[in-house]
Amino acid sequence: MNSSAELKELFIKQFQSFENTLNGEKELPLHQIRKDAIEEFSNLNFPSIKDEEWKYTNINPLLSKTFKPADSIPEVDPEFINKYLFDKKEFITLVFVNGYFSKEFSDVDSLPKGLILETISEAIKKHPELVLNYFSKTASAEKNIFTALNTAFADHGTFVFIEENSIIERPIQILYVTKADDIFVSPRNLFLISKNAQVKIIETYAGFGDRSYFTNQVTEFIVNDNAVVEHVRIQDEQLNAFHISTLSVDLEKASNFSSYNINFGGSLVRNNVNTKFNGGFAECRLNGLYVTQGSQFVDNHTSIDHAKPNCLSNELYKGILNDTSRGVFNGKVFVRQDAQKTNAYQQNKNILLSNDAIVNTKPQLEIFADDVKCSHGATVGQLDKDQLFYLKARGIQEKEAKAILIYAFASDVVHSISMLQVRDHLEALLAKKLL
Amino acid sequence: MIEIKNLHANIDGREILKGINLTVNKGEVHAIMGPNGSGKSTLAQVIAGREDYEVTEGEILFNGKNLLELSTEARACEGIFLAFQYPVEIPGVSNTTLLKNALNSIRKYRGEEELDAMEFLTLVKKKMSLVELSEDLLRRSVNEGFSGGEKKRNEIFQMAVLQPKLAILDETDSGLDIDALRIVANGVTKLKSPENATIVVTHYQRLLNYIIPDFVHVLYNGKIIKSGDKSLALELENKGYDWVIEEAAELV
Numbered sequence: 001m002n003s004s005a006e007l008k009e010l011f012i013k014q015f016q017s018f019e020n021t022l023n024g025e026k027e028l029p030l031h032q033i034r035k036d037a038i039e040e041f042s043n044l045n046f047p048s049i050k051d052e053e054w055k056y057t058n059i060n061p062l063l064s065k066t067f068k069p070a071d072s073i074p075e076v077d078p079e080f081i082n083k084y085l086f087d088k089k090e091f092i093t094l095v096f097v098n099g100y101f102s103k104e105f106s107d108v109d110s111l112p113k114g115l116i117l118e119t120i121s122e123a124i125k126k127h128p129e130l131v132l133n134y135f136s137k138t139a140s141a142e143k144n145i146f147t148a149l150n151t152a153f154a155d156h157g158t159f160v161f162i163e164e165n166s167i168i169e170r171p172i173q174i175l176y177v178t179k180a181d182d183i184f185v186s187p188r189n190l191f192l193i194s195k196n197a198q199v200k201i202i203e204t205y206a207g208f209g210d211r212s213y214f215t216n217q218v219t220e221f222i223v224n225d226n227a228v229v230e231h232v233r234i235q236d237e238q239l240n241a242f243h244i245s246t247l248s249v250d251l252e253k254a255s256n257f258s259s260y261n262i263n264f265g266g267s268l269v270r271n272n273v274n275t276k277f278n279g280g281f282a283e284c285r286l287n288g289l290y291v292t293q294g295s296q297f298v299d300n301h302t303s304i305d306h307a308k309p310n311c312l313s314n315e316l317y318k319g320i321l322n323d324t325s326r327g328v329f330n331g332k333v334f335v336r337q338d339a340q341k342t343n344a345y346q347q348n349k350n351i352l353l354s355n356d357a358i359v360n361t362k363p364q365l366e367i368f369a370d371d372v373k374c375s376h377g378a379t380v381g382q383l384d385k386d387q388l389f390y391l392k393a394r395g396i397q398e399k400e401a402k403a404i405l406i407y408a409f410a411s412d413v414v415h416s417i418s419m420l421q422v423r424d425h426l427e428a429l430l431a432k433k434l435l
Numbered sequence: 436m437i438e439i440k441n442l443h444a445n446i447d448g449r450e451i452l453k454g455i456n457l458t459v460n461k462g463e464v465h466a467i468m469g470p471n472g473s474g475k476s477t478l479a480q481v482i483a484g485r486e487d488y489e490v491t492e493g494e495i496l497f498n499g500k501n502l503l504e505l506s507t508e509a510r511a512c513e514g515i516f517l518a519f520q521y522p523v524e525i526p527g528v529s530n531t532t533l534l535k536n537a538l539n540s541i542r543k544y545r546g547e548e549e550l551d552a553m554e555f556l557t558l559v560k561k562k563m564s565l566v567e568l569s570e571d572l573l574r575r576s577v578n579e580g581f582s583g584g585e586k587k588r589n590e591i592f593q594m595a596v597l598q599p600k601l602a603i604l605d606e607t608d609s610g611l612d613i614d615a616l617r618i619v620a621n622g623v624t625k626l627k628s629p630e631n632a633t634i635v636v637t638h639y640q641r642l643l644n645y646i647i648p649d650f651v652h653v654l655y656n657g658k659i660i661k662s663g664d665k666s667l668a669l670e671l672e673n674k675g676y677d678w679v680i681e682e683a684a685e686l687v
């Protein structure tokens with residue numbers, strides 16, 4: 001047991017050891033960003049339930065642990081990895097184990113024209129200007145202790161750059177696997193999508209082993225004019241794991257961004273999804289699903305900033321909670337004064353499968369413009385008894401009947417994913433979790 | 436096939452069924468008639484295993500088994516099928532999903548092989564023609580956006596696929612136009628065999644012109660107060676229920 005101050009000290013000390021391993025890389029401009037970030041980190045405090053943004057999410061279980069940085073690639077069962085991978089012929093595949101890029105499991109040969117794909121540490125050496133122009137801007141470390149911590153340790157992760165007018169047909173799958181060895185990992189992604197480009201990216205987080213670990217993850221997305229992006233995030237961490245993530249997205253003029261934020265794993269999970277319209281006529285769809293059991297705790301905080309007029313946002317988050325698990329949904333939609341002709345729709349729907357499951361939901365709309373169409377709402381309910389009886393009266397076993405209804409409830413979150421393999425994979429994960 | 440003895444059932448502490456006795460043998464068709472609210476649907480749902488109703492007295496034997504000890508799904512697997520008076524809509528669950536799961540669950544229960552996708556499709560197409568439903572209905576969500584008549588036809592279609600031993604049709608004729616009524620009735624008639632039995636709950640003689648009952652029962656205030664042959668249905672249609680109710684009152 002240690003206090004939040006002790007854990008902070010520990011991370012700061014570990015940063016010094018981390019620095020010592022960097023050798024020559026200490027001279028690169030990235031390192032100054034890291035040093036600024038650890039400085040910011042040391043000035044901030046871990047949030048408590050007294051903070052409005054963490055009101056329902058008590059991170060004491062995380063703070064009472066100690067974690068060390070991962071320092072090597074562990075032995076890993078290929079079968080475990082393959083469970084999460086899609087067909088490598090159809091998907092460009094990157095696998096990281098304990099934060100380290102694994103050549104063995106990845107397939108990044110014969111990349112299509114118009115795509116630069118590197119680990120973030122390689123990218124900084126090869127394309128310093130490109131990276132430094134955007135790195136740590138969309139997701140700023142300022143006043144955000146977890147982003148600061150991730151930035152300080154930023155070394156592992158993925159850099160994607162899509163050139164103007166390039167349509168990347170093969171989706172990119174990035175799998176982060178962690179061995180539960182009381183370690184912490186800080187995956188950091190930067191995705192730059194140029195004008196008129198199109199791409200599909202899947203991030204998966206998974207873990208194995210009996211102990212605990214802490215994934216502290218940040219993804220930054222720049223979606224330029226007219227670009228089209230489909231982003232699927234699958235969180236299936238091991239059930240003792242801690243997972244904190246931030247996805248920050250800048251949307252430029254007439255761009256189109258669809259996000260699928262799917263959560264099955266983790267003991268304590270907090271996802272922040274922040275999107276901002278920097279140009280007009282852009283569209284943003286945020287879809288989310290959390291399926292929890294046992295004593296899992298999953299918190300999704302999303303925000304959509306309509307800073308520019310004529311944009312559309314459509315958000316649908318659904319929760320299925322069993323046993324004594326808890327869910328939190330907080331969705332903010334800001335419609336700024338200039339953002340006339342905004343369309344903003346937000347829904348959070350939950351099904352509680354047990355009497356002891358709890359969900360705290362707070363959809364929030366703050367509208368400062370007058371010519372807008374907005375709606376929001378939240379529901380918490382149970383499986384429909386009449387529907388369940390109908391299925392059982394046709395001979396379907398109770399467990400299967402429930403699974404069918406739950407899948408039907410969840411399906412509209414994932415049905416618009418364009419990649420059939422991904423949909424099938426999610427269906428299988430869901431079935432495994434339900435039966 | 437089914438023996439119902441002195442069946443009493445409550446909902447929310449209120450007694451709805453007050454001592455039902457009914458025996459249906461294989462090959463038979465029984466019609467149950469009676470005024471609104473008399474307990475016809477309650478009886479049908481208690482047989483199917485709806486847990487909202489509490490059985491306080493009596494028993495139901497189905498082919499010798501104590502039905503009240505079986506779960507809803509086990510009863511269905513044993514061969515009981517309820518065509519609902521008000522079929523529920525299930526958005527997001529396709530008719531195919533429902534039928535495939537139901538059929539394979541029943542087959543598994545009976546120790547039969549599950550059907551593969553091709554065999555299933557062949558079977559389903561054959562049965563669809565029986566009730567003249569179009570194939571695109573398979574992909575649609577269960578009953579969602581179906582017209583009243585389509586819902587009822589869908590019930591009979593499911594029955595055709597699942598081939599129950601005892602079918603209970605709860606007002607399957609209500610809300611059907613004349614053509615649909617003929618289609619449904621023909622479907623039911625074609626599914627009849629010396630090995631299965633049917634209980635038809637109805638308010639109207641018109642269905643019984645097609646599906647000819649061996650017995651007609653009047654259910655009133657939770658009890659069967661009169662039983663007769665098919666002529667009773669005609670008599671009820673002409674004279675209403677009052678005379679039966681009065682007759683029963685005199686007996687008490």
Ligand SMILES: Nc1ncnc2c1ncn2[C@@H]1O[C@H](COP(=O)(O)OP(=O)(O)OP(=O)(O)O)[C@@H](O)[C@H]1O
Pocket residue numbers: 446447451469470471472473474475476477478487520
């Ligand atoms: N879920 C319920 N909660 C409370 N009362 C109920 C419930 N279901 C049925 N009842 C009551 O039980 C009685 C019998 O209802 P039931 O539906 O069995 O009648 P019915 O004979 O099928 O009528 P109808 O001809 O209108 O279909 C009615 O008084 C009804 O209000």
Ligand SMILES: [Mg+2]
Pocket residue numbers: 475476477520605606
């Ligand atoms: Mg009724």
